[in-house]
Amino acid sequence: MCETCGCGDPDLVPIEVHEAILSENERGARHNREHFTEQRVLVVNLMGSPGSGKTAILEATAGALAGKRRLSAMSGDLATDNDANRLEAAGIPSRSITTGSACHLDAKLVHEGLHDLPWRQTDFLFIENVGNLVCPAVYDLGQAVNVVALSVTEGEDKPLKYPVMFRKADLVLLTKVDLLPHLPQVDVAVIEDGLARTMPEPAIIQVSAINGEGIDRWIEWLEGKRVAALSEAPTEERAEA
Amino acid sequence: MHEYSIVSALLARVEAEARAHGALRVHRIRVQIGELSGVEKELLESAYELARERTLCEEAELEIVAVEARWACRSCECEVPKGAVLRCPICDRPATLAEGDEIILERVEMEVPDV
Numbered sequence: 504m505c506e507t508c509g510c511g512d513p514d515l516v517p518i519e520v521h522e523a524i525l526s527e528n529e530r531g532a533r534h535n536r537e538h539f540t541e542q543r544v545l546v547v548n549l550m551g552s553p554g555s556g557k558t559a560i561l562e563a564t565a566g567a568l569a570g571k572r573r574l575s576a577m578s579g580d581l582a583t584d585n586d587a588n589r590l591e592a593a594g595i596p597s598r599s600i601t602t603g604s605a606c607h608l609d610a611k612l613v614h615e616g617l618h619d620l621p622w623r624q625t626d627f628l629f630i631e632n633v634g635n636l637v638c639p640a641v642y643d644l645g646q647a648v649n650v651v652a653l654s655v656t657e658g659e660d661k662p663l664k665y666p667v668m669f670r671k672a673d674l675v676l677l678t679k680v681d682l683l684p685h686l687p688q689v690d691v692a693v694i695e696d697g698l699a700r701t702m703p704e705p706a707i708i709q710v711s712a713i714n715g716e717g718i719d720r721w722i723e724w725l726e727g728k729r730v731a732a733l734s735e736a737p738t739e740e741r742a743e744a
Numbered sequence: 745m746h747e748y749s750i751v752s753a754l755l756a757r758v759e760a761e762a763r764a765h766g767a768l769r770v771h772r773i774r775v776q777i778g779e780l781s782g783v784e785k786e787l788l789e790s791a792y793e794l795a796r797e798r799t800l801c802e803e804a805e806l807e808i809v810a811v812e813a814r815w816a817c818r819s820c821e822c823e824v825p826k827g828a829v830l831r832c833p834i835c836d837r838p839a840t841l842a843e844g845d846e847i848i849l850e851r852v853e854m855e856v857p858d859v
Contacts, residue, residue: 520850524753
């Protein structure tokens, strides 16, 4: 008997599920995270609008860490290999994940992408997500940290317009700050105020891939996260025990 | 639009549940969608309209329960209003999202033949 609506249909059975609709993706993300923790690789999910400077930041990161740290990257791209090619040219072993019409990466796509990328031999794996300020925020990939690139030319109100994305961010890289002298209408304080209302623990670094401003602070932030992640990860001895 | 991929996951989950119970068809699906989940109600509805064809959910009603975002202090649990700086005015600690990021399948009503 249907007890909810009283329709009297004898065969209606209500089943309580109470489960995340994306539980399959969550399982995939947990699996990826186990791999990453085991291999002691810090995985960064880099998100942001198309043209916000994600690839340029990674090129600058490669330059700053050349000879010091081993990096790898995968780039989610709707239709081209351009980003992965740029990263390869910058010295980062990279793979493209062509998503077709999909607006985001998910845990399964990342897992498949790992198979032909030498990520195990690296210290940092950057996952450059599809350029989009909405959809990528919904899918856990197994990353250690979420970083959002927001360029100063995108408009001061972006944090308030896209609260889902900025709530998930561990760090916002405010990019293209070399352009600020030409943008009298852009007030960084307004952007910071918007972030304080959408990010519970706002962390913002102003960077420019053109003149290198702030790249040292970004590297310092990454190294700090790596140390923190490694101290939480089981040591090899403990893992074997 | 990621709502289509969410609907695909939803239908897969519901169909598995229906098969496990030997159901002939699904009558109603209830989901919870949080204000800060990144899922738009209207887009989810249109994606559902497209995706449910030729599935056990073809005639099932999709009921979407909207959950408002609610921020609270991690220490004293007092509410931090939406739109405000996300820091507790009393404890000066960061707020946490107490509710509002749900993308949850709550309940499925299905037609099961008498055994």
